[in-house]
Amino acid sequence: MGEREPVNSVLVALLLGGLAGYALRERKAVLKHLDRITFYSVLALLFFLGLSVGANDVIVSNLHSLGLKAFVLSVSAVIGSAAASWIVYRFFFGAGDEK
Amino acid sequence: MKSSLIIIVFFTAGIVVGLMMSGSGLSLASGMSSYALHFLLFLIGISVGSDLKVFKILKKLHFKVVLVPVSVIFGTLAGAAAVSYFIQDITLSECLAVGSGFGYYSLSSIYITELRGESLGVIALLSNIIREVITLTAAPLLLALFGKLAPLASGGATSMDTTLPVITRYSGRDYAVIAVFSGTVLTVLVPFMVTFFL
Numbered sequence: 001m002g003e004r005e006p007v008n009s010v011l012v013a014l015l016l017g018g019l020a021g022y023a024l025r026e027r028k029a030v031l032k033h034l035d036r037i038t039f040y041s042v043l044a045l046l047f048f049l050g051l052s053v054g055a056n057d058v059i060v061s062n063l064h065s066l067g068l069k070a071f072v073l074s075v076s077a078v079i080g081s082a083a084a085s086w087i088v089y090r091f092f093f094g095a096g097d098e099k
Numbered sequence: 100m101k102s103s104l105i106i107i108v109f110f111t112a113g114i115v116v117g118l119m120m121s122g123s124g125l126s127l128a129s130g131m132s133s134y135a136l137h138f139l140l141f142l143i144g145i146s147v148g149s150d151l152k153v154f155k156i157l158k159k160l161h162f163k164v165v166l167v168p169v170s171v172i173f174g175t176l177a178g179a180a181a182v183s184y185f186i187q188d189i190t191l192s193e194c195l196a197v198g199s200g201f202g203y204y205s206l207s208s209i210y211i212t213e214l215r216g217e218s219l220g221v222i223a224l225l226s227n228i229i230r231e232v233i234t235l236t237a238a239p240l241l242l243a244l245f246g247k248l249a250p251l252a253s254g255g256a257t258s259m260d261t262t263l264p265v266i267t268r269y270s271g272r273d274y275a276v277i278a279v280f281s282g283t284v285l286t287v288l289v290p291f292m293v294t295f296f297l
Contacts, residue, residue, distance in 0.1 A: 009137065010136060010137055010140050010210070010290060011140075011290060011291070013137040013138075013140040013141045013144070014140040014141070014143060014144045014287075014290065015144060016141060016144060017140060017141035017142060017143060017144020017145045017146075017147075017148065018144040018145070018147055018148035019144075019148060020141070020144065020145050020148065021144055021145035021146060021147060021148025021149035021150075022148040022149065022151075023148075024145065024149055025148070025149040025150070025151070031145075031149050034142060034145060034146055034149075035146075037142060038139065038142045038143070038146070041135055041138050041139045041142060042106060042139065042205045043105065043106060043109045044131075044135045045132055045135040045136060045139060045205050045209055046106050046109045046110040046113065046205060046224075047109045047110065047112060047113040047116075048113060048128045048129075048131045048132035048135060049110060049113060049128070049132060049208055049209060049212060049220065049224065050109065050110040050111060050112065050113020050114040050115075050116070050117060051113040051114070051116055051117040051120070051127070051128040052113075052117065052128035052129060052132070052212065052217050052220075053113070053114050053117060053217055053220075053221055054113060054114035054115060054116060054117020054118040054119075054120075055117035055118070055120055055128065056117075056217050058218070059217050059218055059221055060114075060118065062218070063221070066218065066221050066222050066225065067225050069186050069189065069222055069226075070197075070221075070222045070223075070224075070225035070226035070229060071225070071226070071229055072182050072185070072186060073179055073182060073186065073194060073197055073198065073222070073226045074226045074227070074229040074230040074233065075229075075233070076178040076179060076181055076182040077174075077175045077178040077179050077198045077226075077230060078178070078230060078233050078234070078237075078241075078253045079178055080174040080175055080176075080177045080178025080179070080181065081170070081171045081174035081175045081178065081252040081253060081255065082174065082241050082244070082245040082249040082252050082253050083174055083245060084170040084171065084173050084174025084177070084252065085167065085170050085171065085174065085245060085246070085248035085249050085251075085252030086245040086246050086248070086249060087170065088163075088166045088167060088170045088248060089245070089246040089247060089248040089249075090246065092163045092166055093163070093246075093247070093248065
């Protein structure tokens, strides 16, 4: 990696987007393209992420071990969040919403 | 699910091109992904700012709906922390940062790559894609084990878009509203929480 991006500038982009979105909230003709443009920019992002992965020899040779770590992390995170949501469901939602 | 496949195809294509370019691809990729990340965050801002239904949901369902994303945050972090001891070469705070993607792989992986390099970035990408895939495929199982909030809790930030159809199908329409609320809150929190832990 070269220069580290000041992360605050990304949060500024988020905030500016929020203000722009609020200003544009009645302009449905502009907003209807939003999902598609977002999807295209996600594709561009992931392509460049792939590029930086493929160009990095250390990562390429460790891809399967990175994958296993990722799998363990996500299974545990899913179980943790589902279990925590059960507590909220049981005490705050369950009784009223069953019927 | 289809869009996830397209995303994986683009990611794989990037890897292939990167393998051919080797070292020279690195600086190009980090520069371009930084621009794309700013643009993506700007777009997310627009989508949240232009549609304030989240606040209507909050009003209608009262304060208890806030407990849903809060429980997802604590549950996810507890889950990530629980396995951090067994995962070599990754610190507790790095595990928590990866978990803080809440399934939002495109954003969290770029972010973590910027902060900690490609290795942890790849783990964040795979881990959060896997979280989405688990939600899409195991929603009925999660529902049976942990109740109606479980599929949307598992979806995390994706419960507002990609996993919403599955959540609606298994938990019911009432829970679709909660899923949109919880997913939106978590989506906005991803950059803040990832930065907090790294």
